[in-house]
Amino acid sequence: xxxxxxxxxxSRVLLVLAGIHVVWGLVRLPRMVVDRQDxxxxxxxxxxxxxxxxxxxxxxxxxxxxxxxxxxxxxxVLHEGGVRGPIEFAACALAPxxxxxxxxxxxxxxxxxxxxxxxxxxxxxxxxxxLVASETDLRIEVR
Numbered sequence: 001x002x003x004x005x006x007x008x009x010x011s012r013v014l015l016v017l018a019g020i021h022v023v024w025g026l027v028r029l030p031r032m033v034v035d036r037q038d039x040x041x042x043x044x045x046x047x048x049x050x051x052x053x054x055x056x057x058x059x060x061x062x063x064x065x066x067x068x069x070x071x072x073x074x075x076x077v078l079h080e081g082g083v084r085g086p087i088e089f090a091a092c093a094l095a096p097x098x099x100x101x102x103x104x105x106x107x108x109x110x111x112x113x114x115x116x117x118x119x120x121x122x123x124x125x126x127x128x129x130x131l132v133a134s135e136t137d138l139r140i141e142v143r
Contacts, residue, residue, distance in 0.1 A: 049093020058086040060138025063131065064093040066122070067140065071097060071129065075118040076111070078102050081133035090131060090138065102130065107143045 043051045047068070050061045067077055073096050079087060080102040091099045098115055105112040107128045118129040125142040132139050 047093055049089040049091070049095075052092070053086055053089045056086075056089070058089070059136055060086040060090075060133075063138040063140050064090060067094055067097070067118070067129065067131065070120050070122075071118040072116070073097060074115055076100050076105065076113070076115045077118045077129065077131055078105060078107060079131040079133060082135050083133075085133065085135040086138045087131075087133035090133070099131070 046054065046061070046065075050064050053059075053061050053064070071077060071094075076098045077094055077100070079090065079099055081087065097118070098113065100112055105117065107130060109117055111117060119127065120129045120142065122129065122140050122142045127142045130141045130143055132141050
C-alpha cells in the first residue's frame with residue numbers, strides 16, 4: 001500500500017529545514033545591512049529624489065539641489081518640458097515644494113494655490129525660476 005508518514009519524523013525534518021533557513025538568514029544579514037552603510041549614507045545626504053536620479057543614471061541632480069537650497073519650502077516651482085525621464089524624480093526631491101507645470105501657472109503669476117511662485121537669481125539673471133526638463137536632463141532657467 002502507501003507509505004505511512006510518521007509525524008515525529010516529519011516534525012524533525014521541518015525543524016531542521018526551519019533551522020537551516022534561520023541560519024542562512026543570519027549569515028546573509030551582515031552583508032545586506034552592514035555592507036550598505038555607504039549607500040544608505042549617500043541616500044540620506046543627497047535626499048531621495050536626487051539619489052534616485054543618480055541611481056537611474058540621469059542628469060539634473062545639481063539643478064534639484066540648487067532649487068532645494070535656494071527656494072522656500074512652501075514655494076511653487078514651475079516646470080516645463082517632457083514628463084518622462086528625470087522630471088519624474090523632481091517632485092520627490094523638491095518636497096514639500098509644489099511642482100507645477102507652466103501650462104497651469106504662468107511664469108508671470110506671483111502665487112498659485114496660496115503659495116508663492118519661486119523667484120531667484122541664477123546665471124546672472126533674476127526672476128521666476130523654471131525647471132526645464134528633457135528626457136535625459138534637468139536645467140534651471142530664470143525668466
